[in-house]
Amino acid sequence: MSTTLIKLENIEKVFYTEEVETHALSNISLTINKGEYVSISGPSGCGKSTLLSLLGLLDTSTGGKYQLAEHDVSGISKTERARIRNKEIGFIFQSFNLISDLSVEENIDLPLSYRNDLSKEQRVKMVKDSLEKVNMSHRAKHFPSQLSGGQQQRVAVARAIVGNPSIILADEPTGNLDSENAAAVMQLLDVLHAEGATICMVTHDPRSAERADRNIDILDGQIISDQSNPAHKNFDAATA
Numbered sequence: 001m002s003t004t005l006i007k008l009e010n011i012e013k014v015f016y017t018e019e020v021e022t023h024a025l026s027n028i029s030l031t032i033n034k035g036e037y038v039s040i041s042g043p044s045g046c047g048k049s050t051l052l053s054l055l056g057l058l059d060t061s062t063g064g065k066y067q068l069a070e071h072d073v074s075g076i077s078k079t080e081r082a083r084i085r086n087k088e089i090g091f092i093f094q095s096f097n098l099i100s101d102l103s104v105e106e107n108i109d110l111p112l113s114y115r116n117d118l119s120k121e122q123r124v125k126m127v128k129d130s131l132e133k134v135n136m137s138h139r140a141k142h143f144p145s146q147l148s149g150g151q152q153q154r155v156a157v158a159r160a161i162v163g164n165p166s167i168i169l170a171d172e173p174t175g176n177l178d179s180e181n182a183a184a185v186m187q188l189l190d191v192l193h194a195e196g197a198t199i200c201m202v203t204h205d206p207r208s209a210e211r212a213d214r215n216i217d218i219l220d221g222q223i224i225s226d227q228s229n230p231a232h233k234n235f236d237a238a239t240a
Contacts (some may be wrong), residue, residue: 002033004067005166005198006055011064013221024050025221027066032167036192039127039198039212039229047221048202055087055200061089069166086114089166090160094175096152098159099143105131105140108159115163130158132140134188148199150181157188161197170201174208186211 013025018021032038040048053059054066057073060081064075065074069088073081075097076204098107105127112123131137134154153173161167168174168188174182193199203209210229 002035005032005034005069006030006032006200007034007065007067008054008072009065011051011054011066012033012062013047013054013059014062025054025061027153028223030216030223030226032198032200034166034198035193036214037189037212038214038216039209040200040202040218041204041206041209041219042206046218048218050221051218052169052171052202054088055167056091057081058236074158086111087163088166090152090163090165092156092160092170093172094172096149096156096176097143098152098155100144102143103140104136104142104144104147104155107144107155108162109166109215111159111163116223119212126162127158128163130162131191133161134158148181149177150184153177153185155179157185157192161192168201169200170199172204174203174205182208202234 006220008030011025011028012023015022015024027176028051028135040051042048043119050059054061061074065072066107067073068084071083071084076084085125102110109123110129112118112126130138135155136151136158139147139151139155139191144155173189174185183189189199189201190211201208201212211216214225215225215227215229
């Protein structure tokens, strides 16, 4: 039986600027189960990044209800939102978002440093384990400027998974990479999903969307399609 991880009910997001209302999202209802790999696609400005920001508790909706891992997070305080976000959600951004004056291992440890339920020894082991998963242990002491784009995104993936989050949110994770590095990062996400990770990815790339087992299309702030991806099983069989 599937376990519901995320449930959105009638989510609305309106931006107000100079007496102009912009309806970024309208009547979004969506469920994501534990272990799913979901892609969100649509043209620029359709609302997909806004939706990912709401899912990641980086922003709040104007209306509707959001339940994440049994927490009702619709109207919680900024502090509580930050606490839940740090523990439940791992982020992978298009621009890597690594801190330049921190080493690789320090960047990965950063989200753990805000948690008071972990000892220093636990954090060291968690960082080591996540580096091994992305094959970047040999770069632990390096700084972002000493890494290629593909290596930086691998570090970003390690940072996203280090706290064993309930869900990984990826916003155009291959957008700044060449085709070879993009394929390597997508393959890494495939492995994480095969190991049980729940992934929700915003992408413009149809080839990346094909790797997900469920595809959601958004247009003008509304979901126009939400269906399982038959190509996903074929893809798994072809790459196993």
